[in-house]
Amino acid sequence: MKEPLPLAAIVGQNARAHRKHYGATLEDVAKSASRLGLRWNTGRVGDLESGRIPATLPTLFVLAQALGEVTKKHVSIADLVWYDGWVELNPSLTIRGETLKESLEGEPVELVARDIHGQVEQIFGIFEDIRRMHQDTWGNVPEELQHKDPQEVARIAATAGVAERRLCKDFSIDPQALAALSLHLWGRSFSKERDRRAGEGANAQRRGRVSRELKSEIETYLESGTERGDGQ
Incomplete structure (x- = not known):
């Protein structure tokens, strides 16, 4: 399994990969996110893609909508957090990416030992x-x-x-x-x-x-x- 990464870094990687795959620009995402209340510019989108913006629920929600609008492809919050490795949620808790994705798809949050790093x-x-x-x-x-x-x-x-x-x-x-x-x-x-x-x-x-x-x-x-x- 891949080494642990902070959640913000994973969201940034996934957002950038989706944007580039479908030919959208930083400006496209910034304009869409701004219309949805985030008041982002291209620099702010770049910060997010570099993992420098906290992955809060409101940010993830608007980001998924903005990426969906500019790429014409549906994006879920689970898509944004998906990582085939360990996800660092805070300094004391790092869990499997699969577990996090499942919880966002409706599964109950019930961590067992194999879900927690170490x-x-x-x-x-x-x-x-x-x-x-x-x-x-x-x-x-x-x-x-x-x-x-x-x-x-x-x-x-x-x-x-x-x-x-x-x-x-x-x-x-x-x-x-x-x-x-x-x-x-x-x-x-x-x-x-x-x-x-x-x-x-x-x-x-x-x-x-x-x-x-x-x-x-x-x-x-x-x-x-x-x-x-x-x-x-």
Whole structure:
């Protein structure tokens, strides 16, 4: 994945590429943006394309309209922020470009570790510390799960979302323990396995039914571990 870039720089790159591709000039964009209330001149458009203007929502909205007018091609705000790499939103948060684009296309904002720059690597590094700190909650799962490859477990944990957090509460287990269990049972997270079994475009009722089936599989496995004397 490409190196992180500030959002303003990405917007500037995308705006310039779109403008040039369709033969529009800086003056064309400036005039259109000015009519829409931004009072821009060619220098101001140049500043934007160089990443020197903050990518605020009002600016993005007017810019998308202005570019659409001068190129006769529809431009969305999602188009302006798209980047096949990491997007720096502020000094403390850098996320995947795909995640940002999806959120602007209507997907709920629900960041997981893989969406945030550096989070997966941190999970790899602290996995064993977390396991030692939460021996009480790891103790609720069969012992064989405690010896799974830490990096594979971290990979599963990095895709966890709301469904996994609920399961951790229901079964009183640590998120990494749930990730190890999911890896053992399905080779993927609970959410990923639910979506795979439910099928593309499944409705809420179908997804709920599959979720209950998967939860039952977890219960069966944990009960079998108790019968073997594991996790005690």
